[in-house]
Amino acid sequence: MLSKTYTKYIQSLHHKKFRDVEDAFIAEGSKVVMELLTSSKIVCEHILGKADWLNENEPFIKSHYKGPMVIVEDFELEKISALSTPNQVLGIFKKLQQGSVNVTGQISLALDTIQDPGNLGTIIRIADWFGVTNIICSDNCADIYNPKVVQSTMGSFGRVEVVYNNLVDFLNHNSSVPIYAAALNGKSVDELKGLKEGILLIGNESKGISAEIIQMATEKITIPRFGMAESLNAAVATGIILSHLR
Amino acid sequence: MLSKTYTKYIQSLHHKKFRDVEDAFIAEGSKVVMELLTSSKIVCEHILGKADWLNENEPFIKSHYKGPMVIVEDFELEKISALSTPNQVLGIFKKLQQGSVNVTGQISLALDTIQDPGNLGTIIRIADWFGVTNIICSDNCADIYNPKVVQSTMGSFGRVEVVYNNLVDFLNHNSSVPIYAAALNGKSVDELKGLKEGILLIGNESKGISAEIIQMATEKITIPRFGMAESLNAAVATGIILSHLR
Numbered sequence: 263m264l265s266k267t268y269t270k271y272i273q274s275l276h277h278k279k280f281r282d283v284e285d286a287f288i289a290e291g292s293k294v295v296m297e298l299l300t301s302s303k304i305v306c307e308h309i310l311g312k313a314d315w316l317n318e319n320e321p322f323i324k325s326h327y328k329g330p331m332v333i334v335e336d337f338e339l340e341k342i343s344a345l346s347t348p349n350q351v352l353g354i355f356k357k358l359q360q361g362s363v364n365v366t367g368q369i370s371l372a373l374d375t376i377q378d379p380g381n382l383g384t385i386i387r388i389a390d391w392f393g394v395t396n397i398i399c400s401d402n403c404a405d406i407y408n409p410k411v412v413q414s415t416m417g418s419f420g421r422v423e424v425v426y427n428n429l430v431d432f433l434n435h436n437s438s439v440p441i442y443a444a445a446l447n448g449k450s451v452d453e454l455k456g457l458k459e460g461i462l463l464i465g466n467e468s469k470g471i472s473a474e475i476i477q478m479a480t481e482k483i484t485i486p487r488f489g490m491a492e493s494l495n496a497a498v499a500t501g502i503i504l505s506h507l508r
Numbered sequence: 509m510l511s512k513t514y515t516k517y518i519q520s521l522h523h524k525k526f527r528d529v530e531d532a533f534i535a536e537g538s539k540v541v542m543e544l545l546t547s548s549k550i551v552c553e554h555i556l557g558k559a560d561w562l563n564e565n566e567p568f569i570k571s572h573y574k575g576p577m578v579i580v581e582d583f584e585l586e587k588i589s590a591l592s593t594p595n596q597v598l599g600i601f602k603k604l605q606q607g608s609v610n611v612t613g614q615i616s617l618a619l620d621t622i623q624d625p626g627n628l629g630t631i632i633r634i635a636d637w638f639g640v641t642n643i644i645c646s647d648n649c650a651d652i653y654n655p656k657v658v659q660s661t662m663g664s665f666g667r668v669e670v671v672y673n674n675l676v677d678f679l680n681h682n683s684s685v686p687i688y689a690a691a692l693n694g695k696s697v698d699e700l701k702g703l704k705e706g707i708l709l710i711g712n713e714s715k716g717i718s719a720e721i722i723q724m725a726t727e728k729i730t731i732p733r734f735g736m737a738e739s740l741n742a743a744v745a746t747g748i749i750l751s752h753l754r
Contacts, residue, residue, distance in 0.1 A: 380626070384741050384744060387737050387740070387741065388737075388740065388741075388744060389735070390735045390736055390737035391731075391733055391734070391735050391737040391740055392733075392734050392735055393733075393734030393735035394735070395735075416737070416738065416739070417737075417738070418735075418736070418737045421735070421736050421737075451751075485637075485751060486751075486754065487637055487638075487639075488637070488638050488639030488754055489635070489636045489637050489638055489639035489640070489641075489667070490636055490664070490667050491633050491634075491636035491637040491662070491663075491664045491667075492662065492663070493637075493662070494633070494634065494637055494747065495630050495633065495634075495743070495747075497741070497744060498630060498634060498743060498744050498747040499747075501740065501741075501744040501745075501747060501748050502747050502748050502751040505697075505731060505748040505751070505752065506751070506752075508732065508734055
């Protein structure tokens, strides 16, 4: 049985303010929790799961994690879960120290005000698919420790370095690396095939890249359009562009 | 002031069962409603908007729609909206008669059990971007008239023909057209550049394409992976593959 205090503690981690104070976050679902347990960088504080799930996965968990495991009932999991349909397991993990990224000699992503947690998580998963290991988020992007972000990364979370920064400052400090801005009126993505170094800049879901930042771009790049849609979803555009660079 | 009965009628359209009975659906938000009003195929039954919005957009609306417009207050919009953050306007539209699609001589999409409404809407928007005008959904895909699907198409809704069918029957009836199945172990998408005719088959978000259907594929195709992610989101994969065919 979970205590009221502990239930409240976990619920508080649904909110950024408390994740920052507690330096912790939650991850839910068998796949995501198990991927994070195998990550060498991420430390697990606590595993709370349904009896069946813990039973079935105990050998795997114990080979990656030595801390406490707690059996929770359905109604308890519903209380602490941030999902509308709670899964079998919820893990509490320590936030990572923000590292630094080196954008020289590789492809990196810079995100200007990606606000939808599902989009940010999907972009992290796409980066992981294409072997991009650096993502620089503007300070007003969604929080990577938001439960919906963690969920939609599907476990790619521990393999991609995500840092938050003032994008203008960051790009100024790394001005030797070319910046390719995803826009509606640029060079076709096809022309960038085989690119070895560059920062791919992706803008906000409805407003695109801010004026101050887009003027720092070395080149604007575009996904050729054959129909009538006004735009593509930010995560879809990221996937398409990265697939053409590789 | 909306009557109780009318409020209940609109709320009933949040559910597929009643959309089927009433042969109507709702669309929300300025952009989506205005795009649907300009569609030559889709008939609007009713516009309900906030006073400011109706005032500002009256000339545009009247040039595309002759029916009733009703001013609603915030609290009324909250009651009838299917969104967590209601927008300025909600429109009630007639469902389209299911048409037929001709897959000869062009690229079409076939979706096997795409269940997430956001994914289905995003796929419709991607199809519209790449000039794909036919989508065949298996009977157990999400409903295109689900408010979340309508919302995430961002107006591409009226420009793409979506039909529901038993996929096995449909593919059997169109066996002269090659079928390309998105899978993890196929030919690289790069090799299909310039394809003029084919049905691109996309599978369920977690289970992929069902065994019965994947065996009907002419060829399996794959997005080359450079990192560690296990899979890509179904809508992202659709966008990447279509961008390489064009």
